[in-house]
Amino acid sequence: MTKQRALILEELRKVRTHPTAADVYEAVRRCMPRISLGTVYRNLDLLSREGLVRRIDLGTGKKRYDAFVEDHSHIRCSSCGRVDDVPLHRADGLAAMYHGVERTTGYEVQSCEIDFVGLCPECRKDSAAASRERSSRKNDLAGPEKTRK
Amino acid sequence: MTKQRALILEELRKVRTHPTAADVYEAVRRCMPRISLGTVYRNLDLLSREGLVRRIDLGTGKKRYDAFVEDHSHIRCSSCGRVDDVPLHRADGLAAMYHGVERTTGYEVQSCEIDFVGLCPECRKDSAAASRERSSRKNDLAGPEKTRK
DNA sequence: CTTGTTTTTTGGAATGATTCCTATTACCAT
DNA sequence: ATGGTAATAGGAATCATTCCAAAAAACAAG
Numbered sequence: 398m399t400k401q402r403a404l405i406l407e408e409l410r411k412v413r414t415h416p417t418a419a420d421v422y423e424a425v426r427r428c429m430p431r432i433s434l435g436t437v438y439r440n441l442d443l444l445s446r447e448g449l450v451r452r453i454d455l456g457t458g459k460k461r462y463d464a465f466v467e468d469h470s471h472i473r474c475s476s477c478g479r480v481d482d483v484p485l486h487r488a489d490g491l492a493a494m495y496h497g498v499e500r501t502t503g504y505e506v507q508s509c510e511i512d513f514v515g516l517c518p519e520c521r522k523d524s525a526a527a528s529r530e531r532s533s534r535k536n537d538l539a540g541p542e543k544t545r546k
Numbered sequence: 547m548t549k550q551r552a553l554i555l556e557e558l559r560k561v562r563t564h565p566t567a568a569d570v571y572e573a574v575r576r577c578m579p580r581i582s583l584g585t586v587y588r589n590l591d592l593l594s595r596e597g598l599v600r601r602i603d604l605g606t607g608k609k610r611y612d613a614f615v616e617d618h619s620h621i622r623c624s625s626c627g628r629v630d631d632v633p634l635h636r637a638d639g640l641a642a643m644y645h646g647v648e649r650t651t652g653y654e655v656q657s658c659e660i661d662f663v664g665l666c667p668e669c670r671k672d673s674a675a676a677s678r679e680r681s682s683r684k685n686d687l688a689g690p691e692k693t694r695k
Numbered sequence: 696c697t698t699g700t701t702t703t704t705t706g707g708a709a710t711g712a713t714t715c716c717t718a719t720t721a722c723c724a725t
Numbered sequence: 726a727t728g729g730t731a732a733t734a735g736g737a738a739t740c741a742t743t744c745c746a747a748a749a750a751a752c753a754a755g
Contacts, residue, residue, distance in 0.1 A: 399703065399750090418741080433705045438742065455661055456603035458713090459741065470659075474666035476673065483662060491636040494660070504664040510619075511643070512604055512659050513632060517623035518652040524625070548721090548732065567712080582734040587713065607742090608712065 401425075401432055402440045409450060409464040415471070415480040417459040455480065472504050550574075550581055551589045558599060558613040564620070564629040566608040604629065621653050 408424045409416070416424070422437045441462050444450040453461040455473045461480060470483045483498045495506050516524065557573045558565070565573070571586045590611050593599040600612040604622045610629060612620075619632045632647045644655050665673065 401704075431705080433707095435706075435743080436704055439704085454603070454605035455663075456605075456609075460605075470661065472662035472664055474669055475663050476665055476669035479666050481666070485640075485660065487640040490638055491634075498662055498664075503667040503670075504662070505670055506662055506664040508663045510661050510663075511634065512619065512661075513621035513647055513653070513655055514604075514624050514657045514659075515621055515647075515653040515655040516625055517628055517630070520623055520625035521652075521654055550733075580734075582736090584714080584735075585733055588733085591714095 399440075401429065401436050402444065404429055404432075405437060405440050406444060406449060406464065409462055413463075413465065413482065415453060415461040415463050417461055419459070421462060453480070472498060472502055472506070474504070475507060548589075550578065550585050551593065553578055553581075554586060554589050555593060555598060555613065558611055562612075562614065562631065564602060564610040564612050566610055568608070570611060602629070621647060621651055621655070623653070624656060 404425050405421060408421060408428075412424075414420075418434070418438055418441055421441065422432070422434050425432055425437060441450060441452070445452040445462070448466065449464070451463040451466050453463055453471055455461070455471065457473070457478065465482070468485055468487075470485050471480050472483050473480045481502055481504070483502055486494065486497060489497060491509065495509065498504065499506050553574050554570060557570060557577075561573075563569075567583070567587055567590055570590065571581070571583050574581055574586060590599060590601070594601040594611070597615060598613070600615050602610040602612055602620055604610070604620065606622070606627065614631070617634050617636075619634050620629050621632050622629045630651055630653070632651055635643065635646060638646060640658065644658065647653065647655050
């Protein structure tokens, strides 16, 4: 946990506005003017892989970051772009979720997207085979699709 | 509905692989070698604004397109990047959804993200005011946050 | 406190999906 | 045909994000 990383996390914990990497860079620069944007990106990435920070991608071209990692969802205003939290009631059906969101946030909900991530049947086989091999020989497989954004 | 647009839609309707814009470009090029990538982008955008095509952004750096617009969700393999459809049961709670997805797709579900889009309280006021004005004078307001990806 | 070793940061360049721009082409009604 | 409108082609520009090489910091051991 370097000074830079600690400061990034601290600044992120101060706000609930879901800042972009550039926003975080601006904020952190006020205390540490020589920090580089690359460092901000690298540490946000690192922190999110450690689970200390949540990375949010709502398809608006910039990723946003959130230091509040409890179970909640987000709603984005289609007009001004603002992003707010919405509590998640895991037992509710979608219709109930809609109403819950409108009641707690005051938004008028226009749409909702549910995306899953997991291991496809083939990759399950591969990873099972790989772990079987690992326990005897020494081996490894190619990583996931390279991503960028 | 130009020839190019029709062909793009036709090719998209042939597959259920959720191709990227570049994939669509490749496919369409086989029938129409002089089509430009810009045209593909513009028409995919147009078709998705008309609701004939669904634009899917799963945060992997490239948008994907889907000509099947019935109500369904998507699951992405975290290892190979493949994207599959999952039927959506709107009445189910999240736990039931997880099980339903695993049963129908054979994936091992790792996570699920629910994102809402709507109008925030301020913009609701603004748009109400704007439509009130529109009905008397002649006027208009700034559009949504400019997005890119 | 030096020396060497490893990790992190900087600063800037590179990447790549997407958008923008302009001249050209296709379409259509007269 | 002709003029006007809308769409396309081709390529340049944009911009969030990633990558890289060199410098700096952190750390360990003598």
